[in-house]
Amino acid sequence: MKKPYFPLFVDLSEKKVYVIGAGTIAKRRIRSLTDFTDHLIVVAPEVNPELNGLEQEGKITILRKKFELQDIAEADIVIAATNDHSLNGEIYDYCIEQEILVNVCNDKKKCDFYFPGLAMKDNVVVGVTANGTNHKMARKAVEKIREMLEEWL
Ligand SMILES: C[C@@]1(CC(=O)O)c2cc3[nH]c(cc4nc(cc5[nH]c(cc(n2)[C@H]1CCC(=O)O)[C@@](C)(CC(=O)O)[C@@H]5CCC(=O)O)C(CC(=O)O)=C4CCC(=O)O)c(CCC(=O)O)c3CC(=O)O
Numbered sequence: 132m133k134k135p136y137f138p139l140f141v142d143l144s145e146k147k148v149y150v151i152g153a154g155t156i157a158k159r160r161i162r163s164l165t166d167f168t169d170h171l172i173v174v175a176p177e178v179n180p181e182l183n184g185l186e187q188e189g190k191i192t193i194l195r196k197k198f199e200l201q202d203i204a205e206a207d208i209v210i211a212a213t214n215d216h217s218l219n220g221e222i223y224d225y226c227i228e229q230e231i232l233v234n235v236c237n238d239k240k241k242c243d244f245y246f247p248g249l250a251m252k253d254n255v256v257v258g259v260t261a262n263g264t265n266h267k268m269a270r271k272a273v274e275k276i277r278e279m280l281e282e283w284l
């Protein structure tokens with residue numbers, strides 16, 4: 132059986148993190164990531180309006196264009212979250228070749244890391260995964276943990 136993924140807590144503040152796509156899924160992940168870094172770069176021609184606020188606050192940089200591989204030449208970590216699955220696959224192949232950590236949101240087999248459900252209170256940060264087997268269960272666990280942290284801390 133495949134081993135579970137290890138929960139590594141990483142300093143993202145100086146890492147170059149790129150999110151490709153700015154729709155429903157990307158938006159949720161971008162919002163989560165802005166608690167951990169102010170150096171987030173988003174590449175997409177169509178941008179969910181909620182992200183304009185984060186851009187105005189200086190928390191993210193948005194490149195409003197179709198993605199090209201050269202956009203991520205300097206990246207440390209890439210999240211491919213466009214609705215074009217073949218493009219997400221090309222991003223994956225490039226990142227593997229360049230040894231850039233990559234997460235493809237439509238294919239759990241193309242994830243060096245999984246995006247966790249997050250619960251945070253003060254300095255306590257909890258990241259939850261069901262190892263790609265059950266995102267609904269991950270969500271339920273996160274909701275319970277959030278309640279528990281609210282009561283406890
Ligand atoms: C493997 C993983 C890889 C990764 O992406 O990192 C992955 C993969 C996939 N998710 C899919 C679908 C959905 N995932 C969600 C929700 C969440 N998904 C999250 C994580 C992960 N999702 C990674 C680890 C999963 C694990 O722990 O087992 C959470 C924890 C974090 C977050 O995303 O913020 C968050 C819950 C917590 C929260 O909400 O707080 C919803 C619900 C919604 O969006 O409201 C739907 C749509 C509704 C539905 O389909 O039921 C599809 C099919 C895509 C398609 O149809 O193309 C794939 C592809 C595949 O499984 O191969």
Ligand SMILES: NC(=O)C1=CN([C@@H]2O[C@H](COP(=O)(O)OP(=O)(O)OC[C@H]3O[C@@H](n4cnc5c(N)ncnc54)[C@H](O)[C@@H]3O)[C@@H](O)[C@H]2O)C=CC1
Pocket residue numbers: 151152153154155156157174175176177178179196197198212213214215216218236237266
């Ligand atoms: N892992 C997860 O939790 C989930 C993953 N998905 C998958 O996530 C993907 C995205 O879904 P949504 O966010 O709902 O889509 P959406 O339609 O809301 O957004 C798509 C985004 O991709 C961008 N895009 C399209 N072509 C592009 C290009 N050439 N260059 C740069 N950006 C481009 C668009 O501009 C838009 O911002 C789908 O592939 C879906 O299968 C869906 C649900 C949950």
